[in-house]
Amino acid sequence: MTAAERLVVVGGDAAGMSAASQARRLKKPDELAITAFERSHFTSYSACGIPYWVGGVVDGPDALIARTAEEHRARDIDLRMRTEVTEIDLDRGRVRTRELDDGGRESWTGFDKLVLATGARPLRPDLPGIDAPGVHGVQTLDDGRALLDALEQTAGRRAPLDTPGTSAGRRAVVVGAGYIGVEMAEALIRRGYEVTVLERSAQPMSTLDPDMGALVHEAMCGLGVETVTGTTVTGVLTDSAGRARAVTTEDADHPADVVVLGMGVRPETTLAAAAGLPLGESGGLLTDLAMRVRGQDAVWAGGDCVEVHDLVSGRTRHIALGTHANKHGQIIGTNVGGGYATFPGVVGTAVSKVCDLEIARTGLLERQAHAAGLRFVAVTVESTSRAGYYPGARPMHVKMLAERRTGRLLGVQIVGREGAGKRVDIAAVALTAGMTVEQMTALDLGYAPPFSPVWDPVLVAARKATAAVRAAGG
Amino acid sequence: MTAAERLVVVGGDAAGMSAASQARRLKKPDELAITAFERSHFTSYSACGIPYWVGGVVDGPDALIARTAEEHRARDIDLRMRTEVTEIDLDRGRVRTRELDDGGRESWTGFDKLVLATGARPLRPDLPGIDAPGVHGVQTLDDGRALLDALEQTAGRRAPLDTPGTSAGRRAVVVGAGYIGVEMAEALIRRGYEVTVLERSAQPMSTLDPDMGALVHEAMCGLGVETVTGTTVTGVLTDSAGRARAVTTEDADHPADVVVLGMGVRPETTLAAAAGLPLGESGGLLTDLAMRVRGQDAVWAGGDCVEVHDLVSGRTRHIALGTHANKHGQIIGTNVGGGYATFPGVVGTAVSKVCDLEIARTGLLERQAHAAGLRFVAVTVESTSRAGYYPGARPMHVKMLAERRTGRLLGVQIVGREGAGKRVDIAAVALTAGMTVEQMTALDLGYAPPFSPVWDPVLVAARKATAAVRAAGG
Known part of the structure; x- marks a missing residue:
């Protein structure tokens, strides 16, 4: 009997764990050993649900977790949480890992097949004060929890829902009026904050044409969200304790008890770049239709770390969206498991x-x-x-x-x-x-x-x- | 200057008046004279809205009228209300009409081009008592008004909305559990009636497969609608005044203060048949892709009186639906007006x-x-x-x-x-x-x-x- 093939999955969210799960459906443990590494505390979760968790519309974080680490392990997937992959060695077919909670212990794990599902990282411009306590991303469940803790501290207690009258002047500034920005504006209004959204473009939702963005602008005003457009953030002012207390633009200071960055994301492909894998203009990995990394026989990639084919423009684009990540994972898992599936592309919905x-x-x-x-x-x-x-x-x-x-x-x-x-x-x-x-x-x-x-x-x-x-x- | 061409439209609802309006957009009155005949009191209305009017969800009948007779006339369409076309004389290019409110005066009107938009008539099986007062169709605004009057009489006053507890035993029987039947069930529940729906098939909504119909059956039960399936209506019992008092089936009598027929419709093509125009299996007129009646150069037909091409099965079918009627009218009006448009068919949505x-x-x-x-x-x-x-x-x-x-x-x-x-x-x-x-x-x-x-x-x-x-x- 031959030894089982070894599949290593880097990243334990939608794309990675969908791939692992689908591969496991097609191959038994004695045919394929699956090891997955995830650096955060959570796996297989709906990042898209974070604004609704923060807004108190849904419970979290458990409700946002589609499948827990234990459930994956019960299906013979060796999932290592809080373990970061720090290097990909394609020549020797191995990845180096570091255990984040265990004194940083490092080790190497060999693979025959590799799936990269390293996701995206939020844009965080290099500005004074941007890393101060009180400035929050909302990309991961860890981010969501940190933001909720901050809201509690700001209020002295968890802010009451839907009681804007009780805001007592608590102010939130959201940087960026894209999808995440407007969803977070809603969440913070629900938490009783006075919300200001700062946007560089002439209109919110620069994923729309300006004339349609203007309709959003008008409607947001009616919802009680102050949206300042055509403005560039220049930094974050901090108080004597080093905490964020205002967001500065070229024109004004916007006082803030809490600051949320909703400026979009970029593919997290630091590891892939270091390994010499091909990246597109956005920094996302380039794959073929079967989601195999271009030029590689045994490396697949999917989810927020890849560029996808745009069926309308004929170009490749980076689109971070859970629904694509799940499809990619399904397709990768099928191909890794010896089946056949392709991802034809997106139309940008x-x-x-x-x-x-x-x-x-x-x-x-x-x-x-x-x-x-x-x-x-x-x-x-x-x-x-x-x-x-x-x-x-x-x-x-x-x-x-x-x-x-x-x-x-x-x-x-x-x-x-x-x-x-x-x-x-x-x-x-x-x-x-x-x-x-x-x-x-x-x-x-x-x-x-x-x-x-x-x-x-x-x-x-x-x-x-x-x-x-x-x-x-x- | 040549005399204007003469367009005659038979039927003043969605298909007919859309055709007339679109033709008028393309041709001025000195190029095309448009005369339209409608036998009811209403024109260009949403028959699909009648259940919601009866249910008190929307106001009626005015709100259901997209464009009044006066509005059509203001656009140089000679619309004759309460005027029934009684004969089509294709050889001599004329239609005979009777004025329903004016002593039945008859006359002939000549045409160069003819549009048939005679709609559909509700199925009304030939059963004892079926024509008794208290038995209602819901096909036209006249029907809707008659039913609302009957509901008032039944209750002694207009039934209160959403107060089932006040129904005081007022009972409605709906015959047929198709779209109209279930929509009328909702309307009558909203009017405070105890509602029984009688359906010949094994499940309600025979426009679905039985397994999906069963889900509807279960849900209707939860909504408080008694649905008796697999039953054949044998007649309507009347009281000493000749009014409907119960609907009989092979198995039981179902007491009713009001009876609504929701058994579907058939194309109203009596005139077309008498004129020798080609009809399909359902009795609907057969047209080409430009909505011209097959074999005719100057006769178009659309709306509930035609059969449409089913793109999935390749057959022709009768589907009475306002959205198709409006499209047909638009296409006919374009072609009558010298433009070019076709109706490729339906998929049965x-x-x-x-x-x-x-x-x-x-x-x-x-x-x-x-x-x-x-x-x-x-x-x-x-x-x-x-x-x-x-x-x-x-x-x-x-x-x-x-x-x-x-x-x-x-x-x-x-x-x-x-x-x-x-x-x-x-x-x-x-x-x-x-x-x-x-x-x-x-x-x-x-x-x-x-x-x-x-x-x-x-x-x-x-x-x-x-x-x-x-x-x-x-």
């Missing part, structure tokens, strides 16, 4: 909310379409989420981009209230299928008054885009 | 709700796939509408059919709560694009905890269907 405002996008923004060399038309329509006469019908805006001449759908952005956001899926599937906006006008979408106007807002946008393509000529 | 239960389908049921000569696999999954840990996450069931060997998606059925129904649009677009279930597993759908689990329930179903296709072999 994202959906989020801040209080009752829903924000979604898929495909390309105007600037992305320009950068991809595409000529296009862009239209925006306002419609309602349900039949206009049905209770709960709320206005929603849909922006649609279509290629000139061909009429091919290039992207959709949605800003609205309840029922608006998930409509982006219609466009996500249409983009994947390469549909034209004219083809979309005939889509047989679900209609009944509680669910949609007789012309779904996406169809209204498709009709207007079709007319615009025709009017634009070649 | 429908969505409905009864109280908080959402019910949706698209594509083929098992029996329809069999009838189309397809070999297929069918899988069902249970998941949640949001991340499991997020408040408001509710269970939802997704059933998916895929063709054997090719893995092509054939149909999806969904039963769940809030957020479940409109997910059917994902499948509707995928069906239109001819996607395989394996392709669907990679769809880049909107993910965030308030909107979806990390694997959207439709993706979970696609994964299971993919495995089933593989397991089924050829």
